[in-house]
Amino acid sequence: MRTLVPSRSARSAAAHSPPDCSRVSEVKVLIVGSRSIPSAFQERRTGSAASAPSLHSTGSEDPLADYVRATSSLVRAVTENRIGRVVFQSSVGAEKRHGVGEIDGLAHTETALDDMGVDVTHLxxxxxxxxxxxxxxxxxxxxxxxILPLDHPMAWVAPRDIAEVAATRLLSPTWSGRCVQAVHGPTDLTWRQVAEILSAATGRQINVERIPDSAMRTQLHQAGMTDGLVEAVLGMSTGLRENFVPEQRRTIQTTTPTTLAAWAYDHLRHQIVDAS
Incomplete structure (x- = not known):
């Protein structure tokens, strides 16, 4: 089995996969949208593909057009190499299809993969x-x-946990057709709870405040983002702000183990404390 794995979380899965997996699978770490994707499968195999475009760039004039191009590249790779099973890293909110900023690009990829008729799982x-x-x-x-309400709970998840879910789906022979698997992390958190957790994990008092959309728009422009990217980033919050209910509810199957407290202590604390 060959697997196409073009994302940071999937790279983690490749790095931490059991040694025995190398006997039955070959992991390719590539960038979706790259011309190298089809050529990476010159020896055709029926296999699986895990895909997660990483297009967040301050230089992008039109992020959604970038997703369209990346999706075309992915579809071409799947078609030319007769890849029969795809695991696609998507996002909560993609079920809306429109009005969620950059997440609309993931929705476009979901739809394109659905139309191919291959076995596909959207994470x-x-x-x-x-x-x-x-x-x-x-x-x-x-x-x-x-810019979200401070008491609005939402799913928070460690990318490493997403990688493990993706790897499990890639290697499992028990599913077929179109599947949607949510990956929700251990518990829903509000921004107030996040600030409390980060304060405890880092040993620094961290507060959170809600600011107007216009103030956030100004900050993103000052960070060097183009107009198109600013609106795409804002849309990922504003599009999920009003009466949004995720299509996939939290269950034991969507819950993953790594807590924000543990991740922040291991990965974030030193980046804050050491820089002071």
């Missing part, structure tokens, strides 16, 4: 713990600024 993932690493300066200053 609808919660908010990555690692997104906090984009706010290191704010964390060091002691205040996070967000």
């Amino acid at each position: 609808r993932c919660g908010y990555f713990f690692t997104n906090l690493e984009f706010q290191l300066n704010a964390l060091r200053a002691g205040t996070l600024q967000v």
Whole structure:
């Protein structure tokens, strides 16, 4: 079996896969949208593909157009190499299909894979713990600024846990057709709870405040983002803010073990404390 794995969390799965897996599988770490994807499968095998576009770039003029191009590349790779099973790393909110900023790009990829008729599992993932690493300066200053209600609970998940779910699906022979598997992390958290957890894990007092959309838009522009990317990033919050109910509810099957407290202590604490 060959697997196409073009994401940071999937790279983690490849790095931590059991040694015996190398006897039955070959892991390819590639970038979706790259011209190298089809050529990576010159020796055709019927296998599986795990895909997660990583297109977040301050230089992107049109992130959704980037997703369309990346999806075309992925579809071509699956078609030309007769890959019969795909595990796609998507996001909570993709079920809306439109109106959720950059997540609309993931929805486009979901739809394109569904139309291919291959066996496909979409992993609808919660908010990555690692997104906090984009706010290191704010964390060091002691205040996070967000545009979501501070008491609104949402799923938070460690990318490593997503990788393990993806690897399990890739290697499992028990599923077929179209499947949607949510990956929700251990528990839903509000931003107030997140601030409390980060304060305890890092030993620094971290507060959180809600700011207007316009203030966040200004911050993103000042960070060098293009107009298109600013709106795509904002949409990932504003599109899930009003009366959104995830299609996949939390169950024991969607719950993963790594807590934000443990992750923050292991991965975030030193980035905040050592820089002071």
